[in-house]
Structures are given as C-alpha cells and as structure tokens.
Amino acid sequence: MVFNIDKKSISNNLRHIFGFSEFREGQEEIIRSIMEGRDTLAIMPTGSGKSLCYQLPAVMRTGLTVVVSPLISLMKDQVDFLNSRGLESCFMNSSQSWNESKAIVKDLLNGRYKFLYVAPERLTMNSFKFILNDSDISTMVIDEAHCVSQWGNDFRPSYGRIGKTITSLVKKPLIAAFTATATFQVREDIVKSLEMNYPSIIVHGFDRPNLFWEVVRTRDKDGTLLAELNGLRKKYGNCSGIVYAATRNDVDRVKDLLDNGKMKVLKYHAGMKPTEREKNQDEFINGENSLMIATNAFGMGIDKKNIRFTIHYNMPKDLESYYQEAGRAGRDGEESNCTLIFSRKDIVIQRLLMEKEKLNRTSYTRRNENLQSIINYCYTSGCLRNFILDYFQEFQTHRGCGNCGNCVVDHEVSDITLESQMIISCIYRLREFFGPKIVAGVLKGNEDVRFREWKIYDMPTFGIMKGYDETVILHFIYSLCGDGILEYSGKSGEKLRLNLKSKEVLRNERRVMIRKHIPAHGLSKADRML
Ligand code: ADP
Ligand code: ZN
Numbered sequence: 001m002v003f004n005i006d007k008k009s010i011s012n013n014l015r016h017i018f019g020f021s022e023f024r025e026g027q028e029e030i031i032r033s034i035m036e037g038r039d040t041l042a043i044m045p046t047g048s049g050k051s052l053c054y055q056l057p058a059v060m061r062t063g064l065t066v067v068v069s070p071l072i073s074l075m076k077d078q079v080d081f082l083n084s085r086g087l088e089s090c091f092m093n094s095s096q097s098w099n100e101s102k103a104i105v106k107d108l109l110n111g112r113y114k115f116l117y118v119a120p121e122r123l124t125m126n127s128f129k130f131i132l133n134d135s136d137i138s139t140m141v142i143d144e145a146h147c148v149s150q151w152g153n154d155f156r157p158s159y160g161r162i163g164k165t166i167t168s169l170v171k172k173p174l175i176a177a178f179t180a181t182a183t184f185q186v187r188e189d190i191v192k193s194l195e196m197n198y199p200s201i202i203v204h205g206f207d208r209p210n211l212f213w214e215v216v217r218t219r220d221k222d223g224t225l226l227a228e229l230n231g232l233r234k235k236y237g238n239c240s241g242i243v244y245a246a247t248r249n250d251v252d253r254v255k256d257l258l259d260n261g262k263m264k265v266l267k268y269h270a271g272m273k274p275t276e277r278e279k280n281q282d283e284f285i286n287g288e289n290s291l292m293i294a295t296n297a298f299g300m301g302i303d304k305k306n307i308r309f310t311i312h313y314n315m316p317k318d319l320e321s322y323y324q325e326a327g328r329a330g331r332d333g334e335e336s337n338c339t340l341i342f343s344r345k346d347i348v349i350q351r352l353l354m355e356k357e358k359l360n361r362t363s364y365t366r367r368n369e370n371l372q373s374i375i376n377y378c379y380t381s382g383c384l385r386n387f388i389l390d391y392f393q394e395f396q397t398h399r400g401c402g403n404c405g406n407c408v409v410d411h412e413v414s415d416i417t418l419e420s421q422m423i424i425s426c427i428y429r430l431r432e433f434f435g436p437k438i439v440a441g442v443l444k445g446n447e448d449v450r451f452r453e454w455k456i457y458d459m460p461t462f463g464i465m466k467g468y469d470e471t472v473i474l475h476f477i478y479s480l481c482g483d484g485i486l487e488y489s490g491k492s493g494e495k496l497r498l499n500l501k502s503k504e505v506l507r508n509e510r511r512v513m514i515r516k517h518i519p520a521h522g523l524s525k526a527d528r529m530l
Contacts, residue, residue: 017056027049031053033200045208048204054139058114059087065139068162072094088113090117133171137171145194147159208330211336241309242299242310244325248295315340347371381515417512420505423476424485426461433495435494442456444470485502
C-alpha cells in the first residue's frame with residue numbers, strides 16, 4: 001500500500017480539519033509510524049491528544065478505521081466531533097436499539113463511514129465478523145489497550161479476545177494501540193495479546209509541566225484536607241476539583257465534612273443509584289465551582305478540562321492509578337495542583353483490599369512491588385516529578401523540576417547520615433531478615449522476649465538509637481526507602497535489605513539529607529508531622 005505522507009498535506013489536514021496549528025509532543029512521530037503502515041503502540045498520558053494520532057492518518061488513508069473503546073460516553077462525543085468536521089462516523093454499542101444497529105450496519109456495508117467506534121464486546125462477537133470482513137478496514141485502533149492486560153487496572157475479558165478476532169479476519173488490518181499505562185509488563189501484554197507485528201513503541205508526554213505535585217504526610221487527614229482546600233481556594237478562587245477517597249464510607253464522610261455551602265459538593269461511588277451518580281457527574285462536568293468527592297470509580301472518560309486540583313484523601317494502590325486519577329487536573333494546560341494526603345493507615349487499607357482480591361502468588365508479588373513504589377513516592381525527599389517520570393521510564397535529564405512540593409517549598413533539611421549508618425548496620429547485623437518495626441525496636445533497644453530468643457540483646461547495634469523516638473527511627477527508615485537507599489524485600493515486602501547506595505552510606509561516600517515536610521498550601525499543625 002502506498003500512503004501519502006507528504007508533510008505539507010499532513011499539516012494542512014491538521015489545520016483545516018482539526019483546527020490545530022501544530023502538533024503536540026509525540027503526535028507527529030506516532031502519526032508517521034501509522035502512515036508508514038507499521039503496527040504502532042503509543043503510550044501517552046490521558047489528555048495528551050491520542051485521538052488525533054489515529055484520526056489524522058485515517059483521513060489520509062483509504063478505508064474504514066475501526067476504533068475499539070470501552071467508554072460508551074466517549075464514543076458518542078468523538079463521533080459527534082468527527083461528524084461535525086465532515087467525517088462520516090458512527091458507533092455501535094449496547095446503548096442502541098436493534099433497529100438502530102441494523103441501520104448502521106447497512107450504511108457500514110455500503111461504505112458510508114470513515115470511522116466506526118465499537119465496544120469490545122460487540123467487536124468480538126462471532127456474528128460481527130461478517131461485518132468486519134465485508135468492510136474495507138484499513139486500521140484497527142485499540143483505545144485503552146491496557147485493558148488486555150491482567151496487570152492493568154481495568155482488565156476486560158472482551159479485550160483479551162480482540163487479538164484473535166483481528167487475526168481471524170480475511171485481511172489483516174494495521175493495528176494502532178493506545179494506552180496511558182506505561183509499565184513494561186502491560187506493554188508486553190498488549191503486543192502479545194493483540195498479536196502486533198514488530199510494532200513501533202512510542203512513549204511520550206508523561207511530564208505534565210503545569211501540574212504541581214505534592215505529598216502531605218499527616219495523622220490528621222480531615223484537618224489537612226480542610227487546610228489544603230483553603231489554600232487552593234486562595235490560589236485559584238472559584239474553581240472545580242476532585243477529592244478521591246478509598247472507600248464509599250470515606251466518600252460519604254468527607255462529603256459531609258466539606259458540605260459547607262461555599263462550593264457545590266457532589267459525590268460519586270459505586271454504591272449509589274446509577275441515576276444519582278450520573279446526575280452528579282453531569283453537574284460536576286458542567287459546573288464552574290464544584291467539588292467532586294469520589295472513589296476511583298469516578299473519572300474514566302471524564303472530559304472536563306478546567307479541573308484545578310485533585311486531592312487524594314488516601315494513597316491509591318499504585319503510582320499508575322495515582323497518575324491517571326491525579327492527571328485529570330489541568331487538562332487545559334493551566335497551572336493545577338495534585339496533592340496526596342498520606343498516612344501509614346493507607347498502607348493497611350491497601351493491604352486489606354489486596355487480601356480481599358485473593359490474588360495468586362505472582363500477582364500478589366507484583367501488586368506488592370507496585371504498592372511499595374507509591375509508598376516510596378510518599379516518602380521521597382527528592383523531586384516528585386522526577387520520581388514519577390523515572391517510574392514510567394520516560395527519559396529525563398534534569399535534577400529537580402522546581403515545581404513540586406519537594407522542589408519549591410523551603411524545607412527544613414536535616415543531615416541524617418549518622419543515623420542512616422546505624423540503621424543500615426543494624427539491618428546488616430540482622431541479616432536483612434526483618435522489617436522496619438523490628439529494626440526500629442532493636443535500634444531503640446526495646447524489651448522484647450523475641451529479642452532474647454533471637455540473641456539480639458548482645459548485638460552491638462542493639463539500643464544504639466535509644467535517644468530517639470521509635471516513630472522517628474521508623475520515619476528515617478521509610479525515608480531511606482523512599483530515596484532508594486534501602487529496599488523492601490520478601491514476598492510481601494515485609495523485610496528490609498541493603499543495596500549499593502546503602503553501602504555507599506556505610507562507607508561515608510554518600511550523605512543522607514531528609515526534609516521535614518512542610519506543605520505548600522494551608523499549613524496546619526497536623527502537617528507538622530515528620
Ligand atoms: P487522550 O485521548 O490522549 O486522553 P484527547 O485525544 O481526548 O486525549 O485530546 C485531549 C485534548 O487535546 C482534546 O481536547 C484535543 O482537542 C486536544 N488536542 C489534541 N491534539 C492537539 C493539538 N495538536 N493542538 C491542540 N490541542 C490538541
Ligand atoms: Zn520537583
């Protein structure tokens with residue numbers, strides 16, 4: 001097949017059909033790859049402009065572009081948009097009557113459409129195959145492609161069948177898969193499950209410069225939340241934001257806490273009646289000054305650009321989910337805040353949720369590693385943005401971003417090299433067999449029958465941090481993990497182990513500095529926790 005990949009006509013179409021004057025980062029590279037006829041896996045965050053990457057090539061290639069998407073509400077928006085640009089488009093999903101579907105199929109087979117948006121359940125039905133075979137499909141677009149992966153957060157069985165459906169077609173179309181999920185495991189699963197042919201894999205745009213990242217560690221979440229909201233209202237005036245909480249109960253409780261008449265406070269969770277949920281969602285999307293309190297059930301496919309902040313009242317299960325939820329702020333490119341309010345209890349909550357899922361051993365280990373990563377995010381004293389970009393393996397060179405809670409706030413910094421050396425030697429003496437609590441207990445020199453049994457009382461590091469509060473010792477340990485100087489090990493991350501960095505600290509080749517955390521907005525006494 002020959003494609004027209006002349007630069008001028010690409011930019012003409014960009015301007016005249018889509019109304020954009022230039023590409024965003026990464027878009028052109030993805031479009032080229034598709035135009036060259038290569039299977040393409042594009043990994044870009046939500047809101048970075050993935051739709052254009054398949055819509056523009058579709059305009060320039062002959063044939064139908066089929067877009068598989070799990071989001072019914074989004075389908076309609078996209079189809080309306082394309083039709084308004086003179087690109088004949090339709091969608092097929094469970095929201096339509098049989099007669100409606102029949103009419104669409106007829107037009108499809110007549111070659112009327114340029115785009116078909118279809119739900120994965122429909123696409124993979126046996127009865128749908130003749131429609132696919134009888135349409136001249138040039139490209140099969142798989143949106144939210146991470147749904148093929150059991151490691152992703154939104155695994156869907158119907159997504160698992162897409163690959164087979166495509167390979168069973170008489171003529172195999174080009175595959176372009178899109179996702180905002182960037183972990184290697186998920187990437188591999190997508191390529192394998194969709195049976196993509198030597199795909200070009202393009203990762204782009206994970207940095208969201210307009211988002212200000214912040215972690216607040218506290219024991220008083222309610223106080224912190226109120227203070228944070230106050231600070232944000234001072235900064236932004238009337239605006240909309242989302243507060244995510246872990247459970248339905250928390251959502252109900254936080255809503256009551258915040259319902260003071262200054263903002264429209266709405267809630268959303270899976271325990272509510274669908275009609276009520278939808279009503280709240282619409283009000284939020286159309287409102288100018290509204291606050292949504294929600295579980296992670298809220299947000300998939302929400303297209304509201306002027307969300308000025310997200311606050312996580314609890315730590316989510318991994319950085320992936322966090323980045324996706326928090327990233328709903330600032331889609332208009334304007335300055336916005338993403339705050340995570342953390343306490344140790346969040347770890348307990350996440351572990352309980354994991355137990356409930358009855359994961360098998362490998363999934364458990366992986367989930368646990370992911371959980372450790374976000375815990376480390378909560379404790380790092382380094383740049384939060386760099387931490388995230390490192391996690392997504394997007395290349396970066398800068399040292400600190402200058403625009404996150406750890407970079408800009410004038411923290412009190414303390415040198416804990418000596419304390420770190422004590423902690424590290426203790427872990428070494430304990431043969432890397434124990435977790436933070438025992439290590440801290442040993443350093444503190446606690447009375448504990450187990451210590452006698454294990455002959456720990458005789459160890460030289462026993463009690464060498466007697467003068468410190470045990471919570472302070474623990475905090476040092478968590479911070480060392482956050483900065484990658486210690487690591488969690490064991491099948492559920494219950495032990496601590498040393499690495500190259502810890503050895504450098506022992507040999508006096510690396511100094512350890514931690515910051516006392518002071519949040520950028522709304523300082524309250526509760527936030528003064530170490
Ligand atoms: P995603 O699918 O990655 O979440 P969308 O495709 O919905 O993101 O795009 C997000 C927003 O960015 C849309 O409002 C879209 O119109 C806009 N957009 C996409 N590409 C460009 C561009 N090159 N210039 C300006 N705006 C763009
Ligand atoms: Zn930073």
